[in-house]
Amino acid sequence: MKSKILKNILLFLAGLAVCFICDNLGLIKSSYILVVEYIGIYSIFVLGVNVVNGYLGIFSLAHAGIMAIGAYSSALVSMYVFDSIFTFPISILVGGLMGMLAGMLLATSSFKVSGDYLAIITLGFSLIIKSIVQNWGFVGGSRGLRPIPKYTSLIVIFVCLIIAIILVNKFVKSKYGRSILAIRDNHVASELVSVDNKKCKTVAFGLSSFLIGISGALVCHLLAYTNPASYGYTTIVDGLVMVYLGGIGSITGSIIGATVWEILVQALRGIGTWRWVIGGAIMVLVMIFLPKGICGNRELTWNDMKRLWAAIKEKFGSLKAAKSKASGKEGK
Amino acid sequence: MSVFVQTLMNLLQLGSIYALLAIGFSIVYGIAGLVNFAHGEIFMVSSYVMFFVSSVLYTATGVDWLVYVFSLVVSIVITSLLAFVVEKIAYKPLRKAPKVSVVVSSVGVGLVLEYLTLNFAGAESKKMPAMVTSVPITIGGATIASSTLIIIAVALLFMIALSLFMQKTKMGIALRAVAQDEKAASFMGISPDVMISLAFIIGASMAAIGASLYSVAYPIFDPYIGDNINWWSFTAAVLGGIGIMKGAVLGGFLLAAVNIIAPMVLPVSSYRDIVAFAVLIIVLLIKPTGLLGKKVIEKV
Amino acid sequence: MGEKVVSFNNICMYFGGVKAIDDLSFSVEKGQIFGIIGPNGAGKTTVFNVLSGVYIPTSGEVKYRDQVLNNVPAHKITANGIARTFQNICLFNDQTVLDNLKIAYYGHSKYNVLDVILGTKRFREEEASIEKECLDILDYLGLKDFAAQKAGALPYGAQRRVELARAIACKPEVLLLDEPAAGMNPAEIEALNQLIQNIRDHYGLTVLLVEHQMRLVMSICDEILVVNFGKKLAQGKPHEIKNNSDVLEAYLGKAN
Numbered sequence: 001m002k003s004k005i006l007k008n009i010l011l012f013l014a015g016l017a018v019c020f021i022c023d024n025l026g027l028i029k030s031s032y033i034l035v036v037e038y039i040g041i042y043s044i045f046v047l048g049v050n051v052v053n054g055y056l057g058i059f060s061l062a063h064a065g066i067m068a069i070g071a072y073s074s075a076l077v078s079m080y081v082f083d084s085i086f087t088f089p090i091s092i093l094v095g096g097l098m099g100m101l102a103g104m105l106l107a108t109s110s111f112k113v114s115g116d117y118l119a120i121i122t123l124g125f126s127l128i129i130k131s132i133v134q135n136w137g138f139v140g141g142s143r144g145l146r147p148i149p150k151y152t153s154l155i156v157i158f159v160c161l162i163i164a165i166i167l168v169n170k171f172v173k174s175k176y177g178r179s180i181l182a183i184r185d186n187h188v189a190s191e192l193v194s195v196d197n198k199k200c201k202t203v204a205f206g207l208s209s210f211l212i213g214i215s216g217a218l219v220c221h222l223l224a225y226t227n228p229a230s231y232g233y234t235t236i237v238d239g240l241v242m243v244y245l246g247g248i249g250s251i252t253g254s255i256i257g258a259t260v261w262e263i264l265v266q267a268l269r270g271i272g273t274w275r276w277v278i279g280g281a282i283m284v285l286v287m288i289f290l291p292k293g294i295c296g297n298r299e300l301t302w303n304d305m306k307r308l309w310a311a312i313k314e315k316f317g318s319l320k321a322a323k324s325k326a327s328g329k330e331g332k
Numbered sequence: 333m334s335v336f337v338q339t340l341m342n343l344l345q346l347g348s349i350y351a352l353l354a355i356g357f358s359i360v361y362g363i364a365g366l367v368n369f370a371h372g373e374i375f376m377v378s379s380y381v382m383f384f385v386s387s388v389l390y391t392a393t394g395v396d397w398l399v400y401v402f403s404l405v406v407s408i409v410i411t412s413l414l415a416f417v418v419e420k421i422a423y424k425p426l427r428k429a430p431k432v433s434v435v436v437s438s439v440g441v442g443l444v445l446e447y448l449t450l451n452f453a454g455a456e457s458k459k460m461p462a463m464v465t466s467v468p469i470t471i472g473g474a475t476i477a478s479s480t481l482i483i484i485a486v487a488l489l490f491m492i493a494l495s496l497f498m499q500k501t502k503m504g505i506a507l508r509a510v511a512q513d514e515k516a517a518s519f520m521g522i523s524p525d526v527m528i529s530l531a532f533i534i535g536a537s538m539a540a541i542g543a544s545l546y547s548v549a550y551p552i553f554d555p556y557i558g559d560n561i562n563w564w565s566f567t568a569a570v571l572g573g574i575g576i577m578k579g580a581v582l583g584g585f586l587l588a589a590v591n592i593i594a595p596m597v598l599p600v601s602s603y604r605d606i607v608a609f610a611v612l613i614i615v616l617l618i619k620p621t622g623l624l625g626k627k628v629i630e631k632v
Numbered sequence: 633m634g635e636k637v638v639s640f641n642n643i644c645m646y647f648g649g650v651k652a653i654d655d656l657s658f659s660v661e662k663g664q665i666f667g668i669i670g671p672n673g674a675g676k677t678t679v680f681n682v683l684s685g686v687y688i689p690t691s692g693e694v695k696y697r698d699q700v701l702n703n704v705p706a707h708k709i710t711a712n713g714i715a716r717t718f719q720n721i722c723l724f725n726d727q728t729v730l731d732n733l734k735i736a737y738y739g740h741s742k743y744n745v746l747d748v749i750l751g752t753k754r755f756r757e758e759e760a761s762i763e764k765e766c767l768d769i770l771d772y773l774g775l776k777d778f779a780a781q782k783a784g785a786l787p788y789g790a791q792r793r794v795e796l797a798r799a800i801a802c803k804p805e806v807l808l809l810d811e812p813a814a815g816m817n818p819a820e821i822e823a824l825n826q827l828i829q830n831i832r833d834h835y836g837l838t839v840l841l842v843e844h845q846m847r848l849v850m851s852i853c854d855e856i857l858v859v860n861f862g863k864k865l866a867q868g869k870p871h872e873i874k875n876n877s878d879v880l881e882a883y884l885g886k887a888n
Contacts, residue, residue: 117574194710
């Protein structure tokens, strides 16, 4: 046990060191670093969305609205209250907490309403938040809020991501995690084995929105501005794709989903709006062929990686053998 | 008095259109059991089809309403075909999957339709040619465009026709049977596959008709209108109770009432979205399955 | 006369025009195995659903000891001492057998969200004791080997026992068993007979049993309630019920 904790701490420090080097020594092209930063931020975002959409199994479209709340509230703190990089953690925390409060309020709507009706309420929530910030002069209206201090860096994202992973892991391994999986499976039976559905849903929404709020805080301090357009259907769809692509109910799946989608988006950047045609097609195909996502509801482990590597080597080897056999025959 | 009549006419016009949209969406939900996030995009595509057909014909002939009817028919045919194909490719394979999968898939379909249209037809707004000549009519001291009355009449016509179809014809009864209990219906010799495809075709047709009427009142459109149409269709259908035809009509008019009256009472017109949403939440909190929805008793 | 643990006082359960339960009254004493029998659709499972809080009775009073259960939420009823199994197995199929049992400890758990985040001693100790207690229950029911398997993957008989184990994990005083012998052959029913009595003695339970298998009911029950059309048809000891003409008529029809 002790050696495991030591190993984790060493890995963490190594990660910090790598981030520090990338941030400050200019060895890697900044556009690549930007992609990695996006992957980090969206991993946190997807972890958050996954808690409700994946583990709890509620089809919620509220994540765009929550992200907006996290972004705008944290930006306001950095711009008007504490504007030093050393108080950035406070801004991030405010973003997370404001998101969490909104999420816990939203949870109450899931007590009586379910399924498709609930999906539409959560969609409405996101649209309303967007509508509010769009019409509120104080936060810049349609033009958005700027200039936001550029405090987000790889180190900050890395630390936040590690915290996010730890939080979700602890949650899943606790009575709350077990309970929301039970609620997802059969919400009448869960109550009849003593689970307080309302409380568990509230905790789940709270954790989910906390993480989504943090991701909002991080992204707006990376771009140095934020505007309502960032929190519309595009973000809603992005969140859904990443969760269902990576794997509902899986931490590694969340990160993989974020990574694959972000890389896809960057790679398809050259083809402009066609990326949405491809993105939409991917969603349909993933639903048909990979209904539980790349990871399913398991975590990706070192064993899986080793087996995948072995399978690849075997395939490669057999291809080589077939090729040499064919050319051998030809020679004759 | 004239303000009252004006408002009433606007309400009836918008309500009729919303009702058609909600009906189309509700039929698919009731029979295929799925929230079709591509409904708005099908509406949008039908607008474009009608636009292209009518633009070509308008210059050729001179007769307005003939062009309108013809391009509407073409639009219905093409849109229904599109819905049929989409159902076979993106929804049928997911018949046995959890509901969420189909919804996500429908979001994907919506994206594909939206951005394909964008890339082929361009992002700029288009204006539908005015095919229905409108003369001002005076009722109760208010001046109303005759097109408003035509829209209301046509919408009402199709709603009644659909209702008769569902109640009186063999196919309509078969559709309602599948909506109630798919398995039992299949034991009776009704093919759910056929019925679900039919439901999609009807849904698409309602969207196409709704789009054509919408374009008479609001002729400007672009590839992005689908998102708003989705929201209005869902909200209207949910307000009245998803899957219930009368509910869709009720929800449609209720939503229209909110959208028309709110800007008259509130300072900023963009707050009407918030009001509509608030109304939706309140209705659902009181009646979690919509105004006319049935309560589902869950047993173990 | 034993202490009354569960009582139904003039309970009516109406669904619109359907009278699922019509003015039903009975009480169960501590330590009894109390059987509820009746033709299909008589309202037996509805009794369980009212007792466990799935339905709120239209009128009448449900009592657990001194507590009136009428408007208590189902999860509180379970946490306070009434647990049940289901006619159709309702296990959480995607989770392991062990986790299925751990979930049942929710009602008795003391730690909160902060404990989870900070990994406090209270959290760690409670999780450890939950695990131990659940494994003990699985062991008692011969299910220890299945602990790490997904509940949905088990054979039918094992699933039924896991559901029983999960109900026990709720730490109840009263156990409601809904047709536990469904789909069993005579040998299995005999084993079930023994098991129910062992559990009752080992865990100090009072058991209510809805069943169709007459041999099991007659042999194991201390008292039997017969319901038909939601009303009480008869109540008494097994030998009294066996010879009751109303009961025979309800099951077999009028003799000409």
